[in-house]
Amino acid sequence: MPHASRPEPGSPPAPPSSAPGEPRPPNFIEQIVEADNASGKWGGRVHTRFPPEPNGYLHIGHAKSICLNHGLAAKYGGKFNLRFDDTNPSKEEQEYVDAIKADVRWLGGDWEGPHGGGLYFASDYFQQMFDWAEELIKKGKAYVCELSAEEVAKRRGTPTVPGTSPFRDRAAEESLRLIREMKEGKHPDGSMTVRAKIDLASPNFNLRDPVMYRILHEAHHNTGSTWCIYPMYDWAHGFEDSIEGITHSICTLEFENHRPLYDWFIDAVNEGRTDDGSGPWGRKIHHPQQIEFAKGLLTYTVLSKRNLLRMVEEKIVSGWDDPRMPTISAFRRRGFTPQAIRAFWDGVGVTKVESVIDIGRLEGAVRDDLNKRAPRVMGVLRPLRLVIENWPDGKTDELECVNNPEDPAAGKRLVPFSRTLYIEREDFMEEPPKGFFRLSPGREVRLRWAYLLTCTGFTKDPKSGVVTEVRCTYDPATRGGDAPDGRKVKATLHWVSAEHAVPAEVRLFDRLFKVEDPGKATGDFRNDLNPNSLEVVSAFVERSLAGAKVGDTMQFERLGYFCVDRDSKPGRHVFNRTVTLRDSWAKAAKS
Numbered sequence: 001m002p003h004a005s006r007p008e009p010g011s012p013p014a015p016p017s018s019a020p021g022e023p024r025p026p027n028f029i030e031q032i033v034e035a036d037n038a039s040g041k042w043g044g045r046v047h048t049r050f051p052p053e054p055n056g057y058l059h060i061g062h063a064k065s066i067c068l069n070h071g072l073a074a075k076y077g078g079k080f081n082l083r084f085d086d087t088n089p090s091k092e093e094q095e096y097v098d099a100i101k102a103d104v105r106w107l108g109g110d111w112e113g114p115h116g117g118g119l120y121f122a123s124d125y126f127q128q129m130f131d132w133a134e135e136l137i138k139k140g141k142a143y144v145c146e147l148s149a150e151e152v153a154k155r156r157g158t159p160t161v162p163g164t165s166p167f168r169d170r171a172a173e174e175s176l177r178l179i180r181e182m183k184e185g186k187h188p189d190g191s192m193t194v195r196a197k198i199d200l201a202s203p204n205f206n207l208r209d210p211v212m213y214r215i216l217h218e219a220h221h222n223t224g225s226t227w228c229i230y231p232m233y234d235w236a237h238g239f240e241d242s243i244e245g246i247t248h249s250i251c252t253l254e255f256e257n258h259r260p261l262y263d264w265f266i267d268a269v270n271e272g273r274t275d276d277g278s279g280p281w282g283r284k285i286h287h288p289q290q291i292e293f294a295k296g297l298l299t300y301t302v303l304s305k306r307n308l309l310r311m312v313e314e315k316i317v318s319g320w321d322d323p324r325m326p327t328i329s330a331f332r333r334r335g336f337t338p339q340a341i342r343a344f345w346d347g348v349g350v351t352k353v354e355s356v357i358d359i360g361r362l363e364g365a366v367r368d369d370l371n372k373r374a375p376r377v378m379g380v381l382r383p384l385r386l387v388i389e390n391w392p393d394g395k396t397d398e399l400e401c402v403n404n405p406e407d408p409a410a411g412k413r414l415v416p417f418s419r420t421l422y423i424e425r426e427d428f429m430e431e432p433p434k435g436f437f438r439l440s441p442g443r444e445v446r447l448r449w450a451y452l453l454t455c456t457g458f459t460k461d462p463k464s465g466v467v468t469e470v471r472c473t474y475d476p477a478t479r480g481g482d483a484p485d486g487r488k489v490k491a492t493l494h495w496v497s498a499e500h501a502v503p504a505e506v507r508l509f510d511r512l513f514k515v516e517d518p519g520k521a522t523g524d525f526r527n528d529l530n531p532n533s534l535e536v537v538s539a540f541v542e543r544s545l546a547g548a549k550v551g552d553t554m555q556f557e558r559l560g561y562f563c564v565d566r567d568s569k570p571g572r573h574v575f576n577r578t579v580t581l582r583d584s585w586a587k588a589a590k591s
Contacts, residue, residue, distance in 0.1 A: 046078030
């Protein structure tokens with residue numbers, strides 16, 4: 001679907017609709033549904049749909065529509081359809097169809113579940129829509145026009161000057177012959193269109209005899225070479241809803257000015273029809289209600305499918321599901337959960353006011369969700385060797401570690417501890433500045449779930465001057481991390497046993513863009529790419545992760561939330577950073 005112009009970053013989002021834990025009041029669309037149910041407008045039915053075009057992967061803005069449409073069906077005991085608006089074969093691929101189905105199902109929009117209404121393709125309705133086009137020609141409400149797209153644009157008129165077409169008064173019989181020839185492939189691309197005969201002087205330019213069909217000699221992913229004329233979205237949209245019995249056709253705000261056209265097409269078909277089918281054209285067709293809401297836009301994000309495709313084609317990213325992309329597939333691969341995305345959009349709310357939401361709210365939603373469900377583990381991203389001088393050679397201690405302090409049912413695990421460990425390189429400083437409480441010569445720190453230890457020395461590379469090893473002693477009486485004499489330390493470090501460590505590749509993903517509104521300053525979003533959006537490090541993780549499977553999520557203590565990537569191989573896990581533990585961008589903005 002086309003995208004409206006982008007509001008200014010920082011536009012205020014809808015305020016939280018209720019306090020945490022309290023049911024939120026119904027949004028304006030829910031209020032419409034409840035009023036319809038109370039009046040019996042649709043016989044108590046609620047039937048929604050999500051109608052993506054299969055011309056790219058779904059992005060995080062589409063997730064808002066999926067959550068809204070499926071959520072309405074679930075809340076009011078209705079049905080939800082997944083329908084592909086596959087009316088433009090030149091840009092549509094089966095890959096996109098498959099990806100969209102996977103994304104919608106993962107997000108919870110199950111078209112086959114308790115509230116499922118089914119899976120549909122607009123292309124299955126091509127014959128019915130063609131028959132209705134012929135009907136409108138016979139009724140004098142449509143005609144075949146031989147103006148080119150450029151000529152139509154020139155003749156479109158102005159707000160005070162009507163548009164024109166020399167073919168507007170073409171006889172119905174001639175238009176019928178031509179539309180059938182178009183269907184049979186007798187005319188080249190761009191030579192003819194079918195246009196609705198509405199009002200060339202309308203102040204709403206969408207009603208100035210819009211195009212219903214164009215010629216396109218392209219094979220279709222679903223219908224093959226059966227058709228060489230294809231319906232325009234505005235012509236097809238309302239009829240797709242009508243055929244499926246949709247009650248509430250939920251669209252984004254850019255379609256508000258198209259609603260009169262949505263209604264006109266259905267009313268035109270219904271002219272001469274009756275409820276009982278006794279009229280000259282048969283029984284009336286169903287007429288759904290179109291309702292518009294503000295789409296979901298985020299800071300630091302590009303959502304235009306054209307620009308997303310450009311990034312893929314120019315290899316700015318590795319593909320549609322590169323974890324830095326704003327696609328649903330990318331968020332899934334990065335480790336975001338469907339629960340977090342649904343909670344985020346529910347918290348943002350549904351309004352008719354366009355705004356740009358701080359992406360930090362989405363990152364906060366996934367932190368909140370993973371904090372409750374993700375097991376805690378230890379991994380060292382930039383390893384520095386640490387030797388405990390008074391630990392016996394060959395001895396291994398199995399230490400009990402809590403899996404998730406937020407979830408007692410998650411239990412505990414045993415983590416091996418030995419003489420040689422790895423700690424984070426940034427957790428040691430030879431000459432620490434004021435305020436640095438981690439490891440340095442003579443200082444005592446706690447190792448998570450393990451012991452208190454004190455730094456006794458270190459070794460440097462003679463050429464580079466880089467510290468290569470830290471030496472310490474431990475206090476055997478502090479097993480578990482607490483001192484019997486009650487002494488306190490100011491820092492707790494994570495670690496892994498060198499002997500038992502599992503090597504891993506860790507991909508540290510960050511925001512793809514470095515400014516709130518990419519492209520605003522120069523007109524080219526590529527000028528605002530974040531050069532630090534990906535850093536790959538060779539790390540070590542604890543033994544328990546040796547059996548981690550693709551898609552598993554966890555918190556690396558003190559570092560952030562991570563998940564196992566599909567690029568993992570036996571003996572070499574790959575972990576993606578989902579999000580850091582804290583919002584470093586917010587901190588940077590304040591500094």
